[in-house]
Every structure is written in C-alpha cells, then in structure tokens.
Amino acid sequence: MLRSVMDSILILAALLNLAMLATSRMAACIRTFAVQSLLLALLPVAVGFSHDAAPGVHVFAIAAGTMGLKVLLIPWILLRVLRSGEIHREVEPFIGFTASVLLGALIIVASFAFADGMPLPSRAPTDLLVPVAVATLFNGLLILVSRAKAITQVLGYLVVENGVFVFGLLLLDQTPALVELGILLDLFVGVFIMGIVVYHIRREFDHMDTHLLDALRES
Amino acid sequence: MTAVRAILFVPELALVLAMPPMLMSVIAKTKAWFGGRVGPPWLQPYYDLHKLIQKHAVYSKTTTWVFRAGPIVSLAALLTAATLIPVLSNESLMGFSGDVILLAYLLALGRMFTVLAAMDTGSSFEGMGASREVTFGAMSEPALFLAFVVMAVATKSLQLSEMIGPGLLLEWRIAGPAMILVAGALFVVLLTETCRVPVDDPATHLELTMIHEVMVLDHSGPEFAFITYGIALKFTLLGSILIHAAIPHSQEIGLFGSTLRIAELGVLAVLVGVVESATARLRLNRIPMFLAGATVLSAIAVVLVLMRRTG
Numbered sequence: 001m002l003r004s005v006m007d008s009i010l011i012l013a014a015l016l017n018l019a020m021l022a023t024s025r026m027a028a029c030i031r032t033f034a035v036q037s038l039l040l041a042l043l044p045v046a047v048g049f050s051h052d053a054a055p056g057v058h059v060f061a062i063a064a065g066t067m068g069l070k071v072l073l074i075p076w077i078l079l080r081v082l083r084s085g086e087i088h089r090e091v092e093p094f095i096g097f098t099a100s101v102l103l104g105a106l107i108i109v110a111s112f113a114f115a116d117g118m119p120l121p122s123r124a125p126t127d128l129l130v131p132v133a134v135a136t137l138f139n140g141l142l143i144l145v146s147r148a149k150a151i152t153q154v155l156g157y158l159v160v161e162n163g164v165f166v167f168g169l170l171l172l173d174q175t176p177a178l179v180e181l182g183i184l185l186d187l188f189v190g191v192f193i194m195g196i197v198v199y200h201i202r203r204e205f206d207h208m209d210t211h212l213l214d215a216l217r218e219s
Numbered sequence: 220m221t222a223v224r225a226i227l228f229v230p231e232l233a234l235v236l237a238m239p240p241m242l243m244s245v246i247a248k249t250k251a252w253f254g255g256r257v258g259p260p261w262l263q264p265y266y267d268l269h270k271l272i273q274k275h276a277v278y279s280k281t282t283t284w285v286f287r288a289g290p291i292v293s294l295a296a297l298l299t300a301a302t303l304i305p306v307l308s309n310e311s312l313m314g315f316s317g318d319v320i321l322l323a324y325l326l327a328l329g330r331m332f333t334v335l336a337a338m339d340t341g342s343s344f345e346g347m348g349a350s351r352e353v354t355f356g357a358m359s360e361p362a363l364f365l366a367f368v369v370m371a372v373a374t375k376s377l378q379l380s381e382m383i384g385p386g387l388l389l390e391w392r393i394a395g396p397a398m399i400l401v402a403g404a405l406f407v408v409l410l411t412e413t414c415r416v417p418v419d420d421p422a423t424h425l426e427l428t429m430i431h432e433v434m435v436l437d438h439s440g441p442e443f444a445f446i447t448y449g450i451a452l453k454f455t456l457l458g459s460i461l462i463h464a465a466i467p468h469s470q471e472i473g474l475f476g477s478t479l480r481i482a483e484l485g486v487l488a489v490l491v492g493v494v495e496s497a498t499a500r501l502r503l504n505r506i507p508m509f510l511a512g513a514t515v516l517s518a519i520a521v522v523l524v525l526m527r528r529t530g
Contacts (some may be wrong), residue, residue, distance in 0.1 A: 004395055011396045018515060022508060098508045105515040112522050127526060
C-alpha cells in the first residue's frame with residue numbers, strides 16, 4: 001500500500017519533469033516545479049513509515065522544510081522576479097518543445113537502464129526511487145542547458161536539486177536533519193542571490209538572455 | 220461450438236451496433252448542459268441517420284469510384300473491427316493470437332480510404348484536412364501500439380479479448396501506476412482517433428480549422444450517414460478498449476457486467492463531453508506535442524512493466 005503510494009508519487013514527479021519541458025509559459029513552469037516539490041516533500045514521510053512504524057522527528061522536519069522553501073518561498077521569489085522584471089513571459093528553448101519532451105522521455109528510459117547497474121549504499125525503499133532520481137537530475141540538466149533565459153536556468157538548477165533530494169532519501173536514516181536543513185538553507189540563499197543577479201542582468205542588458213553574456217568585452 | 224457462440228452473440232452485437240449514436244447524444248447533452256442549454260432530443264442522432272439514409276447521394280463530376288468506395292470501406296473496416304473487440308462482455312465474436320495488429324490496421328485502412336476519398340474530390344480544403352488527418356493518425360499510432368505492448372506483456376497474450384480481459388486485474392494490483400499511464404495514453408488516442416477536442420473540433424464551421432469534418436464535406440445522403448455512424452462506432456469501439464483496460468471485470472460477473480459496461484461507456488461519453496466543454500482545441504502546432512506526450516506515457520508504462528518482469 002505504502003509502496004504503491006511511493007511509486008505513484010515518483011512516477012508523477014518524473015512526468016512533471018516532462019510537463020516542465022513542455023510548457024511554454026514561465027509562470028506555469030514555476031508552478032509545475034512547486035507541485036513537483038510538494039509531491040517530493042511527501043516522500044520522506046512515506047519512506048520513514050516504510051522503515052519503521054514510528055519514524056523520527058527529523059523525517060517530518062525535512063518534509064516541512066522542503067514544503068516551506070521549495071513549495072512556497074522559492075516559487076514566490078521566482079514569480080516575483082518574473083513580474084518585476086517585466087520580461088517576456090515565454091520560455092525560449094534552443095531545442096523545440098516536442099524535441100525536448102522526447103529527449104526527456106529518452107532520459108527517463110535511459111535512467112531506468114542506468115540505475116540497474118548502480119551500486120547503492122543501502123536497499124532502496126522502492127525500485128523506482130533511483131531511476132526517478134537520476135531521471136530528474138538529468139532532466140534538470142536538460143532544462144538548464146536548453147533554455148535561453150537566466151530564470152529558466154535557475155529553475156533547471158532547482159530541478160537538479162530535486163533529483164539530488166530524491167537520491168538523498170536512500171540515506172534518510174543516516175543523514176541528520178541538520179545536514180538536510182543546511183542544504184535547504186543553501187538552496188534558499190542560492191535562489192535569493194540568483195533572483196537578484198537575474199534582476200540585474202535585466203537592468204544592464206534590457207533582457208536576460210544568457211547566451212549574449214559570453215560576448216563580454218570592455219568599452 | 221462456434222455456431223452456438225455466434226448465435227449467442229446476436230443480441231449483444233445488436234446492442235453494440237445500436238448504441239453508438241446514443242453515446243454521441245450523451246456527449247451532445249453534456250456539452251449542452253455546460254452551455255446552459257437543453258440540447259437536441261436524445262434520439263436526434265438516430266433521426267439524422269434516418270433522414271440521411273432516405274436522401275440520395277450527389278456526386279461531383281471529378282470524382283471516381285474511390286470517392287464512392289471511401290465511406291463504404293471505412294464502415295466495413297469498423298464493422299470488422301467490432302467483431303474483434305469485446306464491448307459488453309469479456310469475449311469478442313472472433314479472435315485469434317495477433318489480432319491486435321489486424322485491429323490497428325483495420326482502423327488504418329478505414330482512415331486511408333476516408334483520406335483517399337477526400338483527395339479524390341480535388342478540393343484543396345479536403346487535401347489539407349487529409350494531410351492533417353494522416354499526420355496526427357501516424358502520431359497517435361505509436362501510443363496505441365505501446366499501450367498494446369504493455370497489456371501484451373502483462374497478460375502474456377496477443378489476442379485482444381484476452382489482453383484487455385480479466386488478466387489485467389492482477390496487473391492493476393502489482394503495477395497500478397503503469398496501468399494508469401496506459402489508460403491516460405488510450406484516452407488521448409481515443410480523442411485523436413474520433414476527432415474530438417482538443418485535437419479536432421467536430422462542431423467547427425470553418426474549413427481552415429477542421430480536420431475530419433473537412434474531409435467529408437463532399438459526401439452526401441446515405442454515404443454521409445455511413446460516415447456519421449462510423450465515427451460514432453469508432454468511439455464506442457476505442458472507448459471499449461479503454462474501459463476494458465482501465466476497469467477489468469472478473470470472469471464470473473455475467474449479465475450484470477454488461478449493464479455495468481453500458482454505464483461505463485455512458486460515463487466515458489460524459490467525460491469526453493466535459494473535456495470538450497472545459498478545454499479549447501489546441502493550436503495546430505501544439506497537437507504533435509500532445510500526441511508525443513501520449514506516446515511518452517505509454518513508453519514509460521512499457522519500461523515500468525518490463526522492470527517488474529525482470530527485477
């Protein structure tokens with residue numbers, strides 16, 4: 001029962017990666033990320049209950065921290081940057097939407113093959129955990145490299161972090177809550193700084209296309 | 220034995236063949252309810268068919284026998300498909316190992332003749348509709364086939380009536396998420412193949428935005444009745460595949476199961492009506508993505524099911 005709940009959450013999270021690759025509106029993209037984080041925030045609790053009947057407090061602390069930061073605060077910051085930046089609200093991909101979705105699906109299939117041969121520190125609570133973690137990681141990377149705007153790159157980075165988070169569930173018992181919360185804090189500060197940087201890129205260059213940034217020169 | 224079975228199937232088959240226009244009526248009523256209207260009478264599709272049968276067909280001078288064969292071959296292909304698909308019970312009239320392939324290509328044959336008939340008229344609008352129909356048809360086919368692969372692996376059978384039979388009950392228990400993906404993909408295939416929103420809008424009156432409707436503009440009289448009935452029959456058949464895959468009934472459920480199936484088809488029609496009322500049709504260049512999405516859903520389901528088998 002618990003296992004099928006976990007499986008459903010993981011598959012839904014993997015599909016939300018594809019949804020993020022498919023949406024053309026940035027606000028919708030950010031909201032999709034928030035939904036994905038919400039789903040993943042439920043996972044530590046489920047994994048905790050699958051290990052023993054009464055999981056420790058740190059499981060709930062991690063879930064609550066993830067929910068507060070990645071579901072509420074970070075999407076709120078990103079949406080605010082989107083509004084205040086007065087930017088063109090369409091995602092501008094280097095790779096077309098259909099091609100990105102197919103590429104994303106290919107990544108998911110490949111990660112199932114890849115995860116089979118991976119040596120793990122402990123047994124995964126469900127067979128889907130590692131493949132979905134790897135798939136989310138690489139889908140995040142795909143978002144990171146295939147989108148032109150700085151803000152979508154922030155989003156890609158966050159999706160990569162979601163993948164790392166799923167992977168971290170393998171070590172749920174061993175990691176102290178302090179480490180996990182420290183990562184969340186780093187993430188928050190990172191996004192905060194990136195929000196400011198994005199805003200300044202817009203102010204300096206009147207847009208936030210990052211591929212124009214590699215033509216830096218003095219004058 | 221087979222003769223006895225064939226006779227036993229007569230009432231069921233009669234019901235299956237009589238039902239499709241009613242389902243169209245259910246969709247129309249749902250849409251009318253969303254729009255705050257009363258909608259056409261429940262039996263309107265039957266009146267329409269009756270009216271069309273009594274008229275006689277008008278043929279353009281530029282058309283050849285292909286144009287006349289189009290609707291007839293399409294309907295014949297669908298009627299043959301109806302013998303392979305279990306609709307109200309868990310069994311179909313005919314069936315043999317590998318009949319899923321025949322089924323897929325019967326659907327393709329029907330589509331090919333509709334398209335050829337459309338091209339035969341020489342109208343540029345119809346050529347455009349034909350081109351779109353073929354494009355989207357080709358894109359929804361992988362989704363359908365991959366969904367079949369999932370069910371074939373799950374039930375270890377290549378006969379459609381067994382693939383979507385009680386054997387799936389076990390699969391729902393051990394690989395529920397994969398089956399949900401399959402059901403989603405089949406729903407998209409259903410919407411595409413039967414030309415419903417968000418891929419095509421059956422109620423549109425602008426030739427430029429039509430897909431299916433524009434291809435059949437030149438047909439009239441009984442042949443148009445065949446086309447209208449054919450599309451309703453296609454909805455019933457593909458809808459049955461979806462329902463049987465999504466809600467497998469166990470073997471001993473019997474007559475009650477048939478009543479349940481009719482109710483489920485009705486619910487499916489209401490669902491399609493709700494989708495049509497609540498969503499706008501997609502922009503033409505977004506449709507490939509919608510269909511690629513369905514293919515991806517089935518592909519992931521295949522991976523999940525295979526993983527359960529090997530792992």
